[in-house]
Amino acid sequence: MTDKSPENNFPAGYLPPEVWTWEAGNGGQFASINRPTAGAQTTKELPVGKHPLQLYSLATPNGQKVTIMLEELLAAGHTGAEYDAWLIKIGDGDQFGSGFVGVNPNSKIPAMMDHAPKDGGEPIRLFESGSILTYLAEKFGAFLPTDARARAEAMNWLFWQMGSAPFVGGGFGHFYAYAPIKIQYAIDRYAMETKRQLDVLDRNLADRQFVAGDEYTIADMAIWPWYGKLALDQSYPNAGTFLQTGKYTNVLRWAKELAARPALKRGIIVNKANGAPSEQLHERHDASDFETKTQDKIAAKA
Numbered sequence: 001m002t003d004k005s006p007e008n009n010f011p012a013g014y015l016p017p018e019v020w021t022w023e024a025g026n027g028g029q030f031a032s033i034n035r036p037t038a039g040a041q042t043t044k045e046l047p048v049g050k051h052p053l054q055l056y057s058l059a060t061p062n063g064q065k066v067t068i069m070l071e072e073l074l075a076a077g078h079t080g081a082e083y084d085a086w087l088i089k090i091g092d093g094d095q096f097g098s099g100f101v102g103v104n105p106n107s108k109i110p111a112m113m114d115h116a117p118k119d120g121g122e123p124i125r126l127f128e129s130g131s132i133l134t135y136l137a138e139k140f141g142a143f144l145p146t147d148a149r150a151r152a153e154a155m156n157w158l159f160w161q162m163g164s165a166p167f168v169g170g171g172f173g174h175f176y177a178y179a180p181i182k183i184q185y186a187i188d189r190y191a192m193e194t195k196r197q198l199d200v201l202d203r204n205l206a207d208r209q210f211v212a213g214d215e216y217t218i219a220d221m222a223i224w225p226w227y228g229k230l231a232l233d234q235s236y237p238n239a240g241t242f243l244q245t246g247k248y249t250n251v252l253r254w255a256k257e258l259a260a261r262p263a264l265k266r267g268i269i270v271n272k273a274n275g276a277p278s279e280q281l282h283e284r285h286d287a288s289d290f291e292t293k294t295q296d297k298i299a300a301k302a
């Protein structure tokens with residue numbers, strides 16, 4: 001790779017070497033927990049609770065999608081969706097333990113095991129939030145229309161989210177909020193793309209109640225933790241003002257409607273390990289845990 005004006009690069013004078021080499025921490029916050037190789041870094045088995053579904057996760061937007069779905073399934077009467085949710089502290093490197101890598105070779109939350117698959121066979125491993133949502137929707141016959149047209153539209157928006165959100169999280173969020181230095185080029189590039197995506201969603205929601213039509217589906221559950229929270233200014237400090245998210249009135253209307261759902265409210269605090277103590281349920285093993293095991297309740301008992 002050649003560059004005619006290395007003084008214009010950042011840092012000034014930087015030229016990519018012939019061969020890139022890794023130095024611990026050279027990707028800033030979050031990259032410091034990662035490295036350019038895959039596989040287990042420690043030997044550590046995963047706990048297994050009493051329920052058929054075992055979730056290993058953290059309440060980031062990707063994790064919240066799945067706990068929203070599980071709570072919606074339970075609220076709709078699908079008792080087979082009972083689950084144990086175990087906390088995976090990605091800042092501490094839990095995702096590189098051998099047990100976790102066995103469930104997700106990509107070392108990212110969320111990951112899940114189904115110990116009671118429909119065919120009665122061996123447990124099934126699940127990773128990638130979109131795959132988990134689709135698996136659950138098919139297993140329980142819920143939140144994914146069976147009509148081919150409606151189903152196609154739900155899948156369109158589910159895959160839209162999976163493909164688009166990395167530009168929001170890994171692009172805009174990273175460079176605006178987390179990078180150790182503010183780089184205008186990067187912030188401009190990803191702010192524009194994030195606003196473009198919000199506009200895509202806003203236009204789509206102009207004449208529909210939910211993202212895929214008049215049914216609440218896994219596409220809504222996947223999109224809300226990313227774009228709903230961003231519109232409601234619950235994602236990155238000051239990002240609502242910076243991106244003027246209040247202008248996306250259809251997204252806001254939809255985001256508020258979903259935020260009022262009791263199952264969504266429960267889902268987003270499962271495996272949450274930051275923020276207000278009353279909104280942190282580190283592990284979830286029973287429906288009653290919401291009443292007794294949030295961090296404020298645990299502190300009050302101590």
Ligand SMILES: N[C@@H](CCC(=O)N[C@@H](CS)C(=O)NCC(=O)O)C(=O)O
Pocket residue numbers: 033034060061062063090095107108109110127128129130
């Ligand atoms: N496409 C994946 C993305 C999962 C993902 O990026 N998870 C992040 C947290 S939101 C993670 O586990 N990061 C840990 C790491 O990068 O080491 C999905 O949707 O499941």
